[in-house]
Amino acid sequence: MYELKKVGENSFYIDCPAKIGIVRKGGTSIHTCGIGASGDVWLIDSGSDKDAAKKVKQAIEPMNWKVQAIYNTHSHADHIGGNKYFQDQTGCKIYAPGLERSFTEAPILEPMYLYGAMPMKELQNKFLCAKESVAEPLTKEALPDGWKMIPLPGHSFDMVGFRTPDNVVYLADALSSAEVLEKYKVGFLCDVGAYLETLERVKTMEAAMFVPSHAEATENIAPLAELNIKTTLAVAEKIESFCASTKTFEEIVKATFDSYGLTMSLQQYVLLGSTIKAYLTWLCSQGRVDFEFTDNKMIWRKA
DSSP states (O other): OOEEEEEEEEEEEEEESOOEEEEEEEESOOOOTTTTOEEEEEOOOOOOOOOHHHHHHHHHHTEEEEEEEEEEEEEOOHHHTHHHHHHHHHHEEEOOOOOHHHHHOOHHHHHHHTTTOOOOOSSSSSTTTTOOOEEEEGGGGGGGOOOEEEEEESSSTEEEEEEEESSEEEEEEEEEOOOHHHHSSSOSSHHHHHHHHHHHHHTOOOOOOOEEEEOBBBBBOOOHHHHHHHHHHHHHHHHHHTTSSBHHHHHHHHHHHHTTTTOOOOHHHHHHHHHHHHHHHHHHTTTTTEEEETTEEEEEEEE
């Protein structure tokens, strides 16, 4: 864990729960991960917290690498939790795309968005609420030479990935491994329609190597993209089926947890509850479910 992996001429990643990309400034080629290959590097995300960031720093210290900037793919805590540590230690700039920048600078927005109001203290933890960091807008002009930014919305509002000059594509949380899908059953989404469009685009991409945050690096991303598409559509069909008889949102949440054998907790309730709302929104836009208000209750039904 937290081992440095080479995937391109100057592209690397730290193998950890949410993979952290490392791209070395072009120049002298690195053919091994040997000591003494000094130079400037950019990070793609920063880890889940201060401890994770320290492990990343330890992994790159033998290379004599100096972190110049962090490019955040999105604002979820497991991707920005190390921002503050690196910023305090190195003074590096941090860039975040679109709405993700607001959540990066004010992380309380994440549990607040999930819960729908000021969250209770139990939700203000490092898993949902990272340390604040100062971020600048991630624009094309802010990218290193030769980088391309790839919009990947759906899992988060304005999530992006990156293609490096050596044709390595960092995909953030655009898809999950088969093992993750099997374990968690329902992946977190904020926009189902945007997510499906993202997966369709990812499925057709070509690169020397793809590095998803929660799956193994691979030269062929299409099969995993297709599995994620099928899984997302299957969850949508299941939620639609629950609406065959009229149900409140809470009843749909219970049916989802029961059907997938999941155990309710406060964190799971807000994460999956928000995701289920995203599915209902998408199903409603597709004309597959509808809602009405009866006896001061919002009732969902199959259209």
